[in-house]
Amino acid sequence: MSNTGSVSPVIDELIESLKSLPGLGPRSAARIANHLLVNDRAAALRLAQALDDACRKIGRCEYCNTLSESSVCPICADAERDHEQLCIVESPADQRVIEETMTYHGLYFVLMGLISPIQGIGGTQLGLEKLMTRIEASEIKEVMIATPYTPEGDATAHFIAQAIKARGFDIHVTRLARGVPAGVELEYTDANTIANAIFARR
Ligand SMILES: [Zn+2]
Incomplete structure (x- = not known):
């Protein structure tokens, strides 16, 4: 060279x-x-x-898929948290944003990406089987999907909601909606707006 x-x-x-x-x-x-x-x-x-x-x-938490020093991350290992609630986020950065609101006390699943038909990333490539196995083996009663309001975020939310429905899980599925303006990425939304969205989801 x-x-x-x-x-x-x-x-x-x-x-x-x-x-x-x-x-x-x-x-x-x-x-x-x-x-x-x-x-x-x-x-x-x-x-x-x-x-x-x-x-x-640093590896991945075997339950929520987030980056972690231990095989089970501190959030998943915390018995004080609500193990019946699961919030699904795109990235560890989004998880951090929700944690900073101090209004959510359930568990997480971190997708590490989004479904993107253009890039050939479907549910299988994204490893959504791990998510379904996680839900099946748990006491989760409510799933909150917090993917961004982009075509990929919408496709991912739709896919997950359909997959949960198709498996007949008795779970209440919501999308983090009101208060977060469409097209705004979670990472750039301030903590109060997200806290409001979490409370407004019912
Ligand atoms: Zn975890």
Whole structure:
């Protein structure tokens, strides 16, 4: 590889690695690489260590699928929480937003994505079997679907509601609705709005 302008294969590799991060183009990647190497090597080493630690120690909770250091995450293991309520979210970031409202005390299932026919992601690719097994083996009486108001979020909510109905589970299914403006991603909605949506779902 004799790229024009390349001074070091090691730096090239660093830039290539940074480019794989979402939202980072070649210029931003090069700028970050230079910043770390020129201005802040301590931060660079701390970042490397944190990534190494996280990749070694973080797996998935066997119940709710969220990122977790233990095989059962602290929320699923908490006997004080309402084990009859399940809130389904797209990502750990959305789960964090709902936790911050301090108004929801049930359990979660974290999808780690959404159904997207365009990208060929259906219920199977998204691993929705794990969700159904989870519901079947539980005492869940209410499912609250908190996917975003996008075509993918709608398709996912519809799919899950249909799957629960088709299996004949006696479960009340709602969608986190009022108060969250259509088209707004959960992650960017403030805690009060979400708290209102949680209370308004009946
Ligand atoms: Zn869990």
